[in-house]
Amino acid sequence: MNKVATKNSLVVNGKKFQIEKLDYDITLLDWIRTKLNLKGTKEGCNEGDCGACSVLVIDRVSTKPRSINSCLVRLGQMMGKNIITIEGIGNTKNLNPIQKSFVRNNASQCGFCTPGFVISASTLLYSQKEINEELIHDTLSGNLCRCTGYTPIIESLKKIKNTRLLPPKFIEVGMTEKVQIGKAIYFHPKSLNELLKLLKKIKRFKFLSGGTDLNLEREVYTTSSRHLICINNIKELSEINFTKNTLKVGSTVSIEKFLEITDKKLPQIREILKRFGSPLIRNQATIGGNICTSSPIGDLSPIFLVLGTKLNTYGVNGLREISLDRFFTRYRKNVLKKTELIKNFVISMPKKDYKLFSWKFSKRFDQDISTLSIAVLVKIKNNKINDIKIAAGGVSEKPEILYGLSQLMIGETLAEGIKKGTDNLVKYVKPISDLRGTAEYRINVFKGVLRKLDISLRANKEHKSFMEII
Ligand SMILES: Cc1cc2nc3c(=O)[nH]c(=O)nc-3n(C[C@H](O)[C@H](O)[C@H](O)COP(=O)(O)OP(=O)(O)OC[C@H]3O[C@@H](n4cnc5c(N)ncnc54)[C@H](O)[C@@H]3O)c2cc1C
Ligand code: FES
Ligand code: FES
Incomplete structure (x- = not known):
């Protein structure tokens, strides 16, 4: 070197x-x-x-x-x-x-x-x-x-x-500690300790990870002076640790790296990760950034939600653990305090008798943001839906687990559960119409997903692309 x-x-x-x-x-x-x-x-x-x-x-x-x-x-x-x-x-x-x-x-x-x-x-x-x-x-x-x-x-x-x-x-x-470019000052802490010192010192700032979301907000950089804390060199935020039942993964791990490490152990999410932007985006975008945008159509949220993901945060008030289903509050908002960041995610791997599905719908197959994305974790026992968790993005102002819909299907035979879910869908899912699709379109796609779930479970298939015919 x-x-x-x-x-x-x-x-x-x-x-x-x-x-x-x-x-x-x-x-x-x-x-x-x-x-x-x-x-x-x-x-x-x-x-x-x-x-x-x-x-x-x-x-x-x-x-x-x-x-x-x-x-x-x-x-x-x-x-x-x-x-x-x-x-x-x-x-x-x-x-x-x-x-x-x-x-x-x-x-x-x-x-x-x-x-x-x-x-x-x-x-x-x-x-x-x-x-x-x-x-x-x-x-x-x-x-x-x-x-x-x-x-x-x-x-x-x-x-x-x-x-x-x-x-x-x-x-x-x-190594650079800080660099001023125009009105913007970029800080480069290398450890959580260095970060803490910074958090106590500077008041108005933004965390910058890959920047594939934040950097599109151009006025952030041009209208006023800004402090940006670049978090990608903080070594504790990039750690990855698999145990038998969990995957602990640092928030600055890129989407491409996440795809690589889950390829064998969570093949069910491969297609959705492969369709996340392009390699150019995935190499720069991080999983922490994706969750923190709190976008209703962020692709990781439905998967992380059904897998019961917990996140560990770090900030001036120390560490705390938050369950992802309590993280999003409203459109693009979450419970993080100003001086707090996500350190890592603890994702529970699906148990043996559960099947995991994740589907993304967008106008183009590659390099497009979702109109709708849906993840399902389900257990079938004695031909009945013993347990099911359905989470969706693109059907309301934040990604969420559809507890009401899931509950309605539990205890039913597969055929009955899918029928009940389909017939009652509009009670639990109230999407808006926007440029990507009308509310009616989203409801119809969701119904299609339930049908696909039915077909996949009957064929005892777990990991199927929506495009494939069983
Ligand atoms: C062309 C293009 C295609 C895209 N395709 C997709 C797609 O297919 N699917 C999809 O879901 N998204 C997509 N995105 C959106 C974006 O790339 C992702 O949301 C990405 O994961 C954001 O990560 P980042 O590291 O770049 O975030 P940044 O832009 O660095 O940060 C985003 C926000 O999160 C905050 N933040 C980041 N990390 C942390 C942390 N650890 N703790 C606290 N706050 C934090 C930042 O302060 C900022 O507010 C696309 C974007 C573009 C430009
Ligand atoms: S100019 Fe950068 S992707 Fe088009
Ligand atoms: S050769 Fe590709 S745009 Fe012209």
Whole structure:
């Protein structure tokens, strides 16, 4: 590891940059383009939807390069990290294997999207996984192209499926405690102790984790001076611990990492996690951030709710344990105090005689926010519904366990329980109509879910995509 200790620094394409006197707060994308004059990284939507701004990041924790949307992160949160832009991947004199394959297979037309695709695709060459069509599609699900129709891009990657590259080495640039960028001050505590000292000292602040939600609130950064406490370097917040019956997982664990660690032990949630944004989003977004947005359509909430998740918080008043079903209070609000954050989640693994289902409905299959998401944990005994917990997002102002509906079905035969649930659904579920779907649509989809639950249980199938036919 190359050691150069300088605070307030980051590395781009192997070169160290120290951040001094920037007079306005800035995204990583704008900084790369305007201050470093690296124009290969493009700006499209500026909100995480198109992938034109994709870059690779390496940090102390995950030394394997991961792709992110540079439009979604602020420069102030990237201190100490190593960034690789398209200019660091290859150039016209020295094309990397993906670029060569793109040229040979006509995978670029106007070329605007190409740097983003090459960046996302390069993670394949650093990975140990077998490169198959499913992996290629998933890897590129956050990148949009309006010219090629995607086929030549996919074909060009299939042609290099046996090529592997060694990841670039992480270059250490020392730890930053705080950095001021424009009116924003970014603090970087490394432990809960350091965090506590900060919490006692500064008054108006926001916790910043991945930033894929908070950073979209642009006025936060531009209208007034702000203190942002970046929590991703706090080591106690990234711990993961499996026991026989529980999974304890730190709040700053990324969605992609969560997908990786639950892949074998909780395969029932794989599809919903795979459909969480794109790898670009999942590499940056955290599970703590997802729950703390307290969004009615956050994808993790219904699953965490049916699994009886408890969360441990940390703050100036010490530690406390809160059951997730008491966490959300109203639209995008929760019970956390201003000086309190989520330290970790304790998720109960489903018992052997229980089956778990989770389904997400959105306008597009990939890279879309849910219209409705539903999780069900159910136990069938002697052909009756012995126990059931149904939780949903997108049917009211907060994600919730539908206790009334669940209770109604307990003790009934499967057929009777599903019928009772379907017939009485509107008493327990009162969705609103919005851009994503009307209330009537949501009710109809929910009825479809109950039917799918019936079919899956009869076929004794637990882990089924909604799209699959049993
Ligand atoms: C293009 C795009 C696609 C998306 N797709 C999906 C999707 O498919 N499904 C989905 O559910 N969401 C999706 N999201 C929303 C978002 O990515 C997720 O909610 C994500 O998990 C937020 O995590 P974060 O670490 O980025 O949160 P941040 O933006 O860092 O924080 C969000 C909020 O939580 C607070 N916070 C964060 N961590 C903690 C903590 N440990 N303790 C206390 N407070 C905390 C912050 O102060 C802030 O108020 C998408 C967003 C974008 C831009
Ligand atoms: S510019 Fe579209 S995802 Fe960043
Ligand atoms: S080649 Fe034009 S947008 Fe992809």
